[in-house]
Amino acid sequence: MSISVSSGLKSRWTKALLFLLCLLPFAHLVAVALAYILQPDLSTGLWRFLVPSLPPNPLDFFTHLTGDWTIRLIVITLAITPLRKLLGVPDLIRFRRPLGLFAFFYGCLHFLTYLWFDKLFDFHEIWKDVAKRPFITAGFTAFVLMVPLALTSTKGWIRRLGGKRWQRLHRLIYVSAIAAVVHYYWLVKSDVRLPLFYGALVAVLLLCRLVVSIMKRARQRTAAAKPAPAEA
Amino acid sequence: MLIRRPADLRQRDVTPKQVYLDRRKFLAAAPAAFLTARELLSPRGEALAGTKLPNLTKSPLSTTEQMTSPDVVTHYNNFYEFGTSKNEPARYAQNFKTSPWTVSVEGDVVKPRKFSMDEILKLAPLEERIYRHRCVEAWSIVVPWIGYSLSALLNLVQPTAKAKYVAFESYWDLRQMPLAQPDKAGIEFPYVEGLRLDEAMHPLALLCVGMYGETLPPQDGAPVRLVVPWKYGFKSIKSIVKIKLVGSQPPTTWNMAGPREYGFYSNVNPEVDHPRWSQAKEQRLPSIFKNHPTQMFNGYASQVAGLYSGMDLRKNY
Numbered sequence: 001m002s003i004s005v006s007s008g009l010k011s012r013w014t015k016a017l018l019f020l021l022c023l024l025p026f027a028h029l030v031a032v033a034l035a036y037i038l039q040p041d042l043s044t045g046l047w048r049f050l051v052p053s054l055p056p057n058p059l060d061f062f063t064h065l066t067g068d069w070t071i072r073l074i075v076i077t078l079a080i081t082p083l084r085k086l087l088g089v090p091d092l093i094r095f096r097r098p099l100g101l102f103a104f105f106y107g108c109l110h111f112l113t114y115l116w117f118d119k120l121f122d123f124h125e126i127w128k129d130v131a132k133r134p135f136i137t138a139g140f141t142a143f144v145l146m147v148p149l150a151l152t153s154t155k156g157w158i159r160r161l162g163g164k165r166w167q168r169l170h171r172l173i174y175v176s177a178i179a180a181v182v183h184y185y186w187l188v189k190s191d192v193r194l195p196l197f198y199g200a201l202v203a204v205l206l207l208c209r210l211v212v213s214i215m216k217r218a219r220q221r222t223a224a225a226k227p228a229p230a231e232a
Numbered sequence: 233m234l235i236r237r238p239a240d241l242r243q244r245d246v247t248p249k250q251v252y253l254d255r256r257k258f259l260a261a262a263p264a265a266f267l268t269a270r271e272l273l274s275p276r277g278e279a280l281a282g283t284k285l286p287n288l289t290k291s292p293l294s295t296t297e298q299m300t301s302p303d304v305v306t307h308y309n310n311f312y313e314f315g316t317s318k319n320e321p322a323r324y325a326q327n328f329k330t331s332p333w334t335v336s337v338e339g340d341v342v343k344p345r346k347f348s349m350d351e352i353l354k355l356a357p358l359e360e361r362i363y364r365h366r367c368v369e370a371w372s373i374v375v376p377w378i379g380y381s382l383s384a385l386l387n388l389v390q391p392t393a394k395a396k397y398v399a400f401e402s403y404w405d406l407r408q409m410p411l412a413q414p415d416k417a418g419i420e421f422p423y424v425e426g427l428r429l430d431e432a433m434h435p436l437a438l439l440c441v442g443m444y445g446e447t448l449p450p451q452d453g454a455p456v457r458l459v460v461p462w463k464y465g466f467k468s469i470k471s472i473v474k475i476k477l478v479g480s481q482p483p484t485t486w487n488m489a490g491p492r493e494y495g496f497y498s499n500v501n502p503e504v505d506h507p508r509w510s511q512a513k514e515q516r517l518p519s520i521f522k523n524h525p526t527q528m529f530n531g532y533a534s535q536v537a538g539l540y541s542g543m544d545l546r547k548n549y
Contacts, residue, residue, distance in 0.1 A: 036520070053307075056303070056304040056307045056308035056318070056518060057308055057371060057517055057518070058518065058519075058520040059371075059520045059522065060371075062520070117520045117522065120522075120523055125510070129509075133507075133508055186508070187508065189316075189369075189490075190418025190489050190490070191312075191316035191416070191417055192418060193416070
């Protein structure tokens with residue numbers, strides 16, 4: 001059983017499937033955008049299934065779809081390492097980079113939606129927003145911190161930075177995840193259930209790491225404290 | 233460089249007449265958007281109030297701006313009693329029972345009384361008033377509301393000299409509105425709102441019983457709501473059951489939920505930002521761009537600015 005799971009995870013097809021899955025929200029977005037631009041009869045043909053009705057507020061729709069998928073994919077990416085250990089399937093690691101990059105992809109679309117439709121590239125206004133409005137500051141932080149991670153996600157950069165340093169740099173995703181949750185929590189008007197849900201997930205995933213690191217350190221200490229075997 | 237200015241209104245922005253006329257079928261289909269085709273065939277239209285309101289007078293207070301499609305106005309709602317997502321009221325308010333309905337008008341009045349919906353509908357000639365409606369969230373719509381000035385009702389009960397404010401209360405019933413709880417919606421219930429008496433007596437303040445030629449759909453505040461076009465949308469309380477004239481400023485729901493963000497007055501003001509976003513521009517639905525300049529008092533300054541002369545509108549936001 002575990003062998004078949006493991007070989008399934010190693011197959012090229014599972015990775016292709018993951019890509020397709022991660023692109024589904026984007027496909028939905030494109031379909032809705034096309035429906036807005038082309039204004040087809042939505043009760044006919046494929047449109048009936050793709051876009052049963054136009055969202056009344058396209059800005060809301062794009063913002064929420066891209067924001068939701070950014071935070072979901074950040075959480076899923078963060079879950080990979082604990083799940084590998086918990087389920088004993090180390091091969092899950094193959095999915096971590098694409099998932100992280102897709103989180104960044106949706107983050108870019110989310111940011112672009114804001115820049116273009118909400119602010120019409122008025123950079124003076126945008127800068128005022130970032131400086132003045134805590135929820136924008138938090139969202140902007142979450143996004144900016146993902147940029148170096150996306151850029152250094154290649155094998156070449158892992159080699160250049162060295163495994164340890166690369167790993168340390170990529171811990172920025174913890175800060176990014178927290179900032180994303182704070183961004184969400186601060187932006188909702190009154191119903192905080194979803195932001196709290198994501199906050200709880202991120203907290204559990206970060207706590208997992210804390211526990212593992214404390215245990216590791218404790219083990220190292222006891223190993224170091226053991227008296228060296230006497231030299232005969 | 234030649235920059236082509238798009239026409240304010242393109243053909244595709246106009247709802248085709250047949251779609252508009254058949255809107256109730258679409259509304260009925262909303263609960264199962266993915267089954268649209270099948271749903272259109274099932275006769276669920278009755279779930280919506282949607283009775284034609286005849287003999288409407290056109291009001292000189294109407295704007296000539298392009299009206300928003302009723303499809304948007306009925307599918308993009310802030311009505312937390314029926315869920316906090318904009319698409320939830322259209323889904324969860326469909327079985328809202330709005331008949332029989334009474335509105336109790338009480339407090340500092342000479343003639344307190346309960347009005348049945350029938351009485352409210354006949355209390356004054358029904359007018360169609362096309363108003364701009366600006367949400368505090370920086371989107372706006374243009375809606376042909378139906379009703380008459382709230383002053384008509386208030387004059388009937390005769391406020392006493394003690395009356396300085398008007399407090400409004402929405403219907404609240406957990407059996408019909410299971411989502412209307414503080415731990416789910418993040419606000420207290422029943423929803424309450426308030427106006428100063430002179431604001432409430434202003435001819436623009438509308439007691440509203442319909443829109444687009446018909447009675448109000450449940451998600452838009454059936455059977456009777458307030459429309460105060462120079463204030464942010466949340467002041468225009470929905471599904472009113474109680475109107476009480478009082479001597480001091482009454483508590484209001486959003487002010488209690490976030491006193492720094494939502495003031496008692498909440499007049500539309502492009503110069504006073506919400507702490508979390510700018511109020512200088514708005515998104516005129518269904519446009520995707522937030523590029524429509526917001527006007528002082530939502531464009532009703534010439535009529536209502538006098539109500540606030542001498543007041544610091546930054547403090548009294």
